[in-house]
Amino acid sequence: MTVLVTGGAGYIGSHMVLALLDAGERVVVVDNLSTGFRSAVPPPALLIEGNVGDQDLISRIIAEHGVRAIVHFAGSIVVPDSVADPLGYYLNNTSNSRTLIAAAVAGGVKAFIFSSTAAVYGNPAEIPVKETADLKPVSPYGTSKLMTEMMLADTAFAHDFRYVALRYFNVAGADPAGRAGQSTPRATHLIKVACETALGKRASMDVFGTDYPTPDGTCVRDYIHVTDLVAAHMAALGYLESGGTSDVFNCGYSSGYSVLEVIEAVKRASGGPFAVTLGPRRPGDAEAIVADSAKIRERLGWTPKLANLDTIVAHALGWERSLKQAAA
Ligand SMILES: NC(=O)c1ccc[n+]([C@@H]2O[C@H](COP(=O)([O-])OP(=O)(O)OC[C@H]3O[C@@H](n4cnc5c(N)ncnc54)[C@H](O)[C@@H]3O)[C@@H](O)[C@H]2O)c1
Numbered sequence: 001m002t003v004l005v006t007g008g009a010g011y012i013g014s015h016m017v018l019a020l021l022d023a024g025e026r027v028v029v030v031d032n033l034s035t036g037f038r039s040a041v042p043p044p045a046l047l048i049e050g051n052v053g054d055q056d057l058i059s060r061i062i063a064e065h066g067v068r069a070i071v072h073f074a075g076s077i078v079v080p081d082s083v084a085d086p087l088g089y090y091l092n093n094t095s096n097s098r099t100l101i102a103a104a105v106a107g108g109v110k111a112f113i114f115s116s117t118a119a120v121y122g123n124p125a126e127i128p129v130k131e132t133a134d135l136k137p138v139s140p141y142g143t144s145k146l147m148t149e150m151m152l153a154d155t156a157f158a159h160d161f162r163y164v165a166l167r168y169f170n171v172a173g174a175d176p177a178g179r180a181g182q183s184t185p186r187a188t189h190l191i192k193v194a195c196e197t198a199l200g201k202r203a204s205m206d207v208f209g210t211d212y213p214t215p216d217g218t219c220v221r222d223y224i225h226v227t228d229l230v231a232a233h234m235a236a237l238g239y240l241e242s243g244g245t246s247d248v249f250n251c252g253y254s255s256g257y258s259v260l261e262v263i264e265a266v267k268r269a270s271g272g273p274f275a276v277t278l279g280p281r282r283p284g285d286a287e288a289i290v291a292d293s294a295k296i297r298e299r300l301g302w303t304p305k306l307a308n309l310d311t312i313v314a315h316a317l318g319w320e321r322s323l324k325q326a327a328a
């Protein structure tokens, strides 16, 4: 029996592959290497280069490897890019997920974990936001993920198929043992961009918008350490395998930090100032989003171990330093 990890050559997926291997599972990765790296998939996990939208390929892999569960990370992830290219996002995040789900049902896979996002909430009326809040995405990225959640719910109703959709808040940090981290080229994520700037890989960085209705005028997010997020996936897998019903869970710490607070944390960790430009808003950004994480703590017994912004930043910075040394 094998777990199929789509997008396992990417940032979060590669941490999941390590956790599955650490737990003694057999792992097959499907990744088209559009933003992932062959070197991010550790042996003995098997990397098959291909598209999750290729139903014949996925069906063959399910049959040949005896896949019992799918953890679906593959997707396009940059909120402003989705505003510029909505159809590309609906193709990769929604249509290709439909194909993957169809292959899972046809192949008798009964457990499916989906990388959803806090972006399905848009600008929630209440913070922290519960899973039961209205779903009103403000970007095609959020809509593309919400549509996949809806397909999963309808599929689970119609077939012998159960899923967990995990709505990640902002994922950051790196494996504390230094085995994996975020290597994405031309990354757009705040903590990664700030770490690159702190290490001189970028001359300066921008703050996108200082006129939001938040305490310091910059956007507020709930940053979750990638290792705690992966632990939530392992808990969800155990839950589904022991007969748990389909469900949706927020993955965050219930603590919000503004863009300026995050930049301060990176300055503290790196020990020096770096150039920051206060600029205009970026398209598609919600002003503030923080998770209510009671449900996942209660139902899945998830207890975060690295819920501290300075720890997240220290691990992200450590990984960024190792990338810099490797490139030198
Ligand atoms: N990083 C975050 O803060 C965050 C937050 C919420 C949700 N998510 C979701 O988590 C998942 C993983 O994100 P990440 O940060 O690791 O991004 P990433 O870009 O590092 O990983 C995505 C991986 O999927 C692969 N991929 C993309 N399209 C594919 C396709 N059609 N077929 C096969 N492989 C494909 C890429 O090559 C890459 O390896 C995504 O679905 C993303 O939407 C991420």
Ligand SMILES: O=c1ccn([C@@H]2O[C@H](COP(=O)(O)OP(=O)(O)O[C@H]3O[C@H](CO)[C@@H](O)[C@H](O)[C@H]3O)[C@@H](O)[C@H]2O)c(=O)[nH]1
Residues within 6 Å of the ligand: 077, 078, 079, 116, 117, 118, 119, 168, 169, 170, 171, 188, 189, 190, 191, 193, 205, 206, 207, 208, 209, 219, 220, 221, 259, 282, 285, 289
């Ligand atoms: O150079 C930068 C980069 C980001 N930001 C701001 O920092 C905040 C966080 O941005 P970013 O790190 O790009 O994350 P989000 O746009 O919040 O989206 C991330 O978090 C979502 C969940 O909340 C996921 O679904 C997405 O895949 C993931 O990219 C936003 O206000 C950005 O405008 C800056 O000011 N400067």
